[in-house]
Amino acid sequence: MLPLLPIFVSGSLLRADDWPHWLGPARDGVWRETGIVEQLPAGGLPVRWRVPIGAGYSSPVIARGRVVVTDRPSSQTRGNAGGALTRTTEPGRERVLCLDQQDGRVLWTYDYDCPYNLSYPSGPRASPTIAGDRVYTLGAEGDLHCLDLATGRVVWARNFGRDYGAKTQLWGFAAPPFVDGDQVVCMVGGSTHTVLSFDRETGRERWRALPPREPAYASPILVEAGGVRQLIVWDAEELSSLDPRTGQLHWSVPFKTKMAHAIATPRRHGDHLFVSSFFDGSKLLRLATDRPAAEVIWSIKGPTETKPDGLHCLMSPPVLEAGQIYGVCSFGHLRGLKLETGERLWETLVPTKTNGKPARWATAFL
Helix, strand or coil, X not given: CCCEXXXXXXXXXXXXXXXXXXXXXXXXXXXXXXXXXXXXXXXXXXXXXXXXXXXXXXXXXXXXXXXXEEEECCCCCCCCXXXXXXXXXXXXXXXXXXXXXXXXXEEEEEEEECCEEECCCCCCCCCCEEECCEEEEECCCCEEEEEECCCCCEEEEXXXXXXXXXXXXXXXXXXXXXXXXXXXXXXXXXXXXXXXXEXXXXXXXXXXXXXXXXXXXXXXXXXEECCEEEXXXXXXXXXXXXXXXXXXXXXXXXXXXHHHCCCCCCEEECCEEEEXXXXXXXXXXXXXXXXXXXXXXXEECCCECCECCCCCCCCCCCEEECCEEEEECCCCCEEEEECCCCCEEEEECHHHEECCEECCCCXXXX
């Protein structure tokens, strides 16, 4: 049985802002359209169209009237029968699909051979990124492709293992290709450097940054602070700020995570920068206003991941708003923290319960 990619509509018209990459147009996970339904109809939202696709974990993206999603049509594995810490070897192919936003019609597909040796071998992890007339995809085994959005033609491609000596992480490559201006930045974890920048049009390498270490899974973010633009990257050992033009290091803060659990996208609010990990708790930093620098305001970690103090996020990015931090903790609790101190103000399991049980690693939409 294949999963389905549904598109829901409210009312008679299908209208939506473009959502061209991970966390949306502003890369902050905020949906800014008006007319959002406050309560779902008893029978659910009407479905405009539905298309069967293969397995995978990446989200679809939408731009220029096209929906792009990646999958693994040949996958026979759902979840990971061997356990979360066990690599499974499985032959197969990864695929990129481009659909018409209005009716779900398949406009083009591109697939390539991609044998897996990783945990949870169902399919790709990283969301595609649409920029202009190009779409950039990253497969679970490190296959980076630049495709023509209109036709699916391959413009250029790289493989992180073959080209840069990177080892596929236990749960595969997951950080989406990050487009900034005329470059695309990727968390590679190669034999010489961790972060690489490529020319968007040619794939030519622009710069390399940070010593070689496990890149982990979190997407980079771009902030403007201290009078400069800063590319914030979080790998398995440090949270770092780079000059997006050159890759030069501005500052770094040690945050070594067990099993490279740097997954949830770092979040910025005002002069605060927040990161949270499943095993290792959370840190709040203050970004300097007069120069590219940062200081740790607080760092909170519970005795174990089953007894978290503060917030231990896994995959769902937290939200910072109105002096509070909102996030889903390791065992499904939606929690509110006081921003300045990390003090837990409240928690609830109501939004994340399914069939009366809390859903671990859940996502809550606020």
